[in-house]
Amino acid sequence: MLLEVKGLSVNYGHIEAIRDISFGVAEGTITTLIGANGAGKTTTLKTLSGLRKVREGKVTFDGKDITDLSPERRVKLGISQSPEGRGCFPAMTVRENLDMGAYVRSDRKSAAYAQDLDRVYELFPRLKEREKQAAGSMSGGEQQMLAIGRALMARPKLILLDEPSMGLAPKLIQQIFSIITEINQQGTTVLLVEQNAAQALKRSHEAHILETGEIVRSGSGKELAGDPAVKAAYLGGDV
Template sequence: MLILRNISAFYGNIEALRAVDLHVQEGCITTVLGSNGAGKTTMLRAISGLIPTRYGEILYYGRNIAGEPPHRIVRMGISHVPEGRQVFYQLSVRENLELGAYVRSWRKKAEIEKDLDFVYRLFPILGERERQLAGTLSGGEQQMLAIGRALMSRPRLLLLDEPSMGLAPMVIRDIFACLKRLHQEGLTILLVEQDVQIALSISDYAYVLRTGKVVLEGPAEELLKGERIKKIYLGEEF
């Protein structure tokens, strides 16, 4: 579905991604692991068009989408839940979700209404707080809202940037349970995480990124069992 081929991208003058190759299989959860500064966020931002890539191709259903602006990428069915949630603080929960459907024709009100219901069923707390300003929600609720907003564009591929960041373990478990459910309903997910255990527990395939390069990849189960990932994290290798 999505293939990154030899992608390089810069963060200022620093080469944050160095010739990265990555495959996202349709219908799977693919995870990219790595510590801070490994280039995970840069990779998602390159895919969704927020930053330019220097070299390489991003193939989405065989078409190179590198260099397309974000508003076109969203229309193609790739939705990005950014680092730090980035919800619209001064707007209500409902307005945030409606903006998520911005790329869809507003004549399809009934359909959008149905998807709102879907999001409220997925995250009931959002339904209860429909009228509340997003800025007054807790971190976990804001994360749910950011995911809900991304779903409102009816994506085929969901990009998630560290949904666990700064959240209590129980909230993290809830959110990952929802991700698993979305996956079971057919959504393809590309997840970026630091929390290795929980990310691998729901993933099909995983990559480990270190200073902008893929240093390890394999089926999630194998990585979970293997010792190598721990060593990479502890810095005993390379």
């Protein structure tokens, strides 16, 4: 497993946000966490990024115990995140935002850096067109593309995507999910948090359902998409 989470518990003050969850993310896969608002999905990703403290449990990445590592150290090891709400720097240009995603890299004048920038522009041609435009003046869909592109500029082994389809029009949602699949096929492992369960399960190798901070069901994306209880709770009765 590229990422292993064992017995993870996280609190917000006295409130237990995540309770004794365990799961793994195999290298080269798309793994999805689905669940209602407040289920603990975003808290899980923030904990894996090092933004929330672990109360109990262990997180292992690429064979290394990262439970207590700083967020910066985790980025250097190969974990980057596209956060919920996109979190673009509004006054900075598209290119400046992308460069910020590579803040841990020391090879900005190298051919490898140029190749990674080209890869982002190939995945998201709109970003190339808007390279000198302020991020805050772009549409929600364009900002989502920028947030994912920025995370890719760290050259991650594992990218954490938090609600990438939130607030987007149906046509853009389809486009974003197609690009997520392409990112994975290019070799980047994906851990996806998503409320659009139908699209997420359709593209996932493995999936886990979170309810009130606990994993209540796990299986392949296809298995969960075909489960009557999952259909009733998350898919409106049908995928």
